[in-house]
Amino acid sequence: MSRRYAPALVMGAILLAAWETLPPLFGMSELLLPRASIVARALWNQLERGLILENLLVTLWEALSGFALGSAAAIVCAALITRSPLLERALLPYLVGLQALPKVALAPLLVVWLGFGIASKVSIATVIAFFPVLINSMIGFSTVETEKMELMRSLVASEWQIFRIVRFPNALPFIFAGLNVAIVFSITGALVGEFVGAKKGLGMLLLQFNFNMDIGGMFAVLIVLAGMGVALHGAVRVVHRRLIFWAEPDDLARRTP
Amino acid sequence: MSAGPAGALIDLRRVAKTFRARSGEDVAALSDIALAIGPGEFLTIVGPSGCGKSTLLRIIAGLVPPTGGAVRIAGREVAGPRRDIGLVFQDAVLLPWRTVLKNVLVPAEVIGIDAGTARRRAGELLDLVGLAGFADKYPMELSGGMRQRVAIARALMHDPAILLMDEPFGALDAMTREAMNSELLHVWQASRKTVVLVTHSIDEAVFLADRVVVMSPRPGSVREVLAVKVDRPRTFRTRLDRAFLEVVGAVRGHFEALRAPGAA
Numbered sequence: 001m002s003r004r005y006a007p008a009l010v011m012g013a014i015l016l017a018a019w020e021t022l023p024p025l026f027g028m029s030e031l032l033l034p035r036a037s038i039v040a041r042a043l044w045n046q047l048e049r050g051l052i053l054e055n056l057l058v059t060l061w062e063a064l065s066g067f068a069l070g071s072a073a074a075i076v077c078a079a080l081i082t083r084s085p086l087l088e089r090a091l092l093p094y095l096v097g098l099q100a101l102p103k104v105a106l107a108p109l110l111v112v113w114l115g116f117g118i119a120s121k122v123s124i125a126t127v128i129a130f131f132p133v134l135i136n137s138m139i140g141f142s143t144v145e146t147e148k149m150e151l152m153r154s155l156v157a158s159e160w161q162i163f164r165i166v167r168f169p170n171a172l173p174f175i176f177a178g179l180n181v182a183i184v185f186s187i188t189g190a191l192v193g194e195f196v197g198a199k200k201g202l203g204m205l206l207l208q209f210n211f212n213m214d215i216g217g218m219f220a221v222l223i224v225l226a227g228m229g230v231a232l233h234g235a236v237r238v239v240h241r242r243l244i245f246w247a248e249p250d251d252l253a254r255r256t257p
Numbered sequence: 258m259s260a261g262p263a264g265a266l267i268d269l270r271r272v273a274k275t276f277r278a279r280s281g282e283d284v285a286a287l288s289d290i291a292l293a294i295g296p297g298e299f300l301t302i303v304g305p306s307g308c309g310k311s312t313l314l315r316i317i318a319g320l321v322p323p324t325g326g327a328v329r330i331a332g333r334e335v336a337g338p339r340r341d342i343g344l345v346f347q348d349a350v351l352l353p354w355r356t357v358l359k360n361v362l363v364p365a366e367v368i369g370i371d372a373g374t375a376r377r378r379a380g381e382l383l384d385l386v387g388l389a390g391f392a393d394k395y396p397m398e399l400s401g402g403m404r405q406r407v408a409i410a411r412a413l414m415h416d417p418a419i420l421l422m423d424e425p426f427g428a429l430d431a432m433t434r435e436a437m438n439s440e441l442l443h444v445w446q447a448s449r450k451t452v453v454l455v456t457h458s459i460d461e462a463v464f465l466a467d468r469v470v471v472m473s474p475r476p477g478s479v480r481e482v483l484a485v486k487v488d489r490p491r492t493f494r495t496r497l498d499r500a501f502l503e504v505v506g507a508v509r510g511h512f513e514a515l516r517a518p519g520a521a
Contacts, residue, residue: 147350150320154338155367155415165363169354246353246395 034216042216043223051205052224058200060228062118062190066125067183067232071133073126074182075175078137079168083159095134103128104192111196121198125189129182136178140171173247176240183236187229202228265293266331266451267317267419273325273476274312285476286312290326292470292479296418299445299452302470303462303508305515309477310455314421317453318342330419340368343412343450345422349404351396357383357407358392364414375414382410385444402433409441413448420445422454426461435493438464442491459512463504464491471511480511 019036030038046052081088107124114120144167152162194203202221209217272290275283286309294300302310315321317328319338328335343364351360358379365375383389386406396404405425412420425441426434438461445452456462462469466485473480487500495501 145350147346147348148352150315150318150346151344151350151363152367153320154318154342154344155364156338156340157367161367165366166352169352172354244354246397 031213032215034219038216039219039223042214043220046217046220052202052220055200055202055205056224056228058118059121059187059190059194059202062121062193062201063125063183063186063228063232065118065122066127066189067129067186069122070126070129070186071179071182074130074133074178075137078134078141079163082138082141083163095131099131099135103131103189107189107192107196111193116197116199118200120196121190121193121201124193125186128189129186132181132185133175133178136174137171140174141167143174144170173244176236176244179236180233180240183232184229187225187232191225264295265329266296266298267292267294267453268329268332269293269313269317269326270329271326272313272316272323272328274309274316274321275324287316287323288325288476288478290477290479292482294451294453296451297449299442299465299467300454300470301462301466301468302453302455302472303457303459304472304477304480305474305512306457308472308474310472311423313472313477314423314453314455317419318344318421340415341418343415343417343420345405345408345412345420345425347424347427349396349401349408351404351407351411353396356393356395357388357399360396360407361411361414363411368415370415378416379410379414382413383407385413385447386410387440400433401429402437405429405437406440409444413444413450418451420450420452422452424456425454427456427458434458434461439492441465442489446490459505459508460496463487463501463508464495469504469508471508473511473515480515481507483507 016036021035023030023033023035034042043052081091104124106127107120110123111120114123148166148170149162152166157165190201191203194201195207198204202225206218206221209215209221269290269292272287273285274287275285278284290313292300302313304310312321316323317330317335319328319335319342330339330341351357352363355363358376361379361382362375364370365372365379370378380389380392383392386409388403388406388410391399391403396407399407405428408425412422426437429437442465452465454462454465463485469483469485470479471481471483472478483504485501485504487495487498487504
């Protein structure tokens with residue numbers, strides 16, 4: 001274990017040391033690039049004042065709601081589209097078109113429609129989480145081994161039975177590939193929404209520090225955002241591994257005697 | 258011939274199958290197949306790859322419609338998939354997210370057999386195929402031969418009259434394959450199903466069968482049907498038996514003729 005993490009820890013120590021010592025040596029202003037210790041103090045101060053936690057919870061809630069809504073809608077849409085050639089022909093060109101549109105461009109419009117509260121941020125996170133899950137789920141639902149389908153057809157199984165017993169579990173590795181991307185995207189969505197206009201959230205806090213030229217505070221928010229991203233992505237991966245243990249044949253082959 | 262069309266369970270009448278190739282040409286995969294398979298019979302179909310034997314099996318299963326002729330099972334024409342058939346493929350085709358027991362239970366779940374009865378029967382079948390202690394294992398924890406036994410248990414779950422097997426042991430090593438041949442005969446003798454098994458192993462075809470159908474390719478057609486008059490139960494000694502070797506020789510002769518230059 002220690003051997004596995006040691007290189008990363010040593011690298012981290014080197015980077016921190018460089019951050020702490022190099023900027024003054026090169027004559028960089030503390031105002032523009034504060035040293036690591038100043039950022040650490042700023043982070044600690046913000047945490048103590050409770051400002052970060054309060055805004056973190058808002059952004060977290062927006063991102064998670066968007067992630068859940070977007071993913072659920074995407075899985076349902078993918079299931080319907082892959083089962084109905086008519087729906088596919090009717091919807092796919094528009095979905096491809098929307099896919100090509102940078103979703104964050106919708107943020108100003110959604111804020112105008114839904115206001116400065118969390119509804120606009122949740123919608124942006126939903127839209128941005130939707131597409132990676134949709135595309136991956138569609139691939140998952142439509143790539144089923146021919147023999148598995150023949151087996152179900154030979155038993156005269158209904159479409160719903162085929163979906164429940166074969167198609168859905170078969171698509172799970174693909175769905176999770178989409179969810180892994182969507183969870184990170186949804187944080188981006190919430191944040192961009194907050195940039196456009198918000199009363200609360202880490203994005204709003206970041207802009208506030210920016211206006212006040214509080215670079216230490218900005219770094220503190222960035223560190224918290226990175227931590228949140230890592231934690232959420234990690235959570236999705238834990239569920240992924242628990243649920244789809246069967247799609248890692250190499251791992252399991254090694255574990256069995 | 259041991260069963261005439263009158264007593265046949267599966268009756269193939271002039272079955273033909275033509276595929277449309279990508280070039281737009283029609284390609285005849287099967288032509289004029291006539292076979293009568295009796296109840297309880299073990300029939301094997303052997304032929305070179307591309308002779309349409311797997312297609313023939315899918316036509317019997319009702320998964321692929323023939324373009325000519327008809328298949329009758331118990332006197333009724335096959336118009337689509339039917340639940341009195343169990344299928345076994347070359348790969349076990351297990352669902353990797355389900356345990357062995359839950360894989361065997363799939364047909365019961367689809368057909369709606371009540372849970373208690375289904376579980377009891379699944380237990381008996383796992384006993385029959387020699388996997389009594391493996392109900393809670395996952396497919397990836399099993400060897401290739403064990404997975405194929407699970408597939409056989411699953412094919413028998415809904416107690417179909419007919420078992421259709423498409424090169425079921427083709428992916429196994431030679432030793433496991435011979436062991437599985439003997440086990441399959443054991444299962445067949447215990448369950449008394451009508452079995453149609455497709456293989457490209459001449460030895461396996463003769464060892465298992467009451468009758469061996471030799472097919473020739475392009476288009477796939479029946480070249481000869483040979484009765485295997487070798488005593489049962491068959492054991493590893495059967496493979497040294499003179500009568501057995503004679504049939505193997507006869508089948509091999511057909512293959513040599515097919516390979517000879519100028520052969521159709």
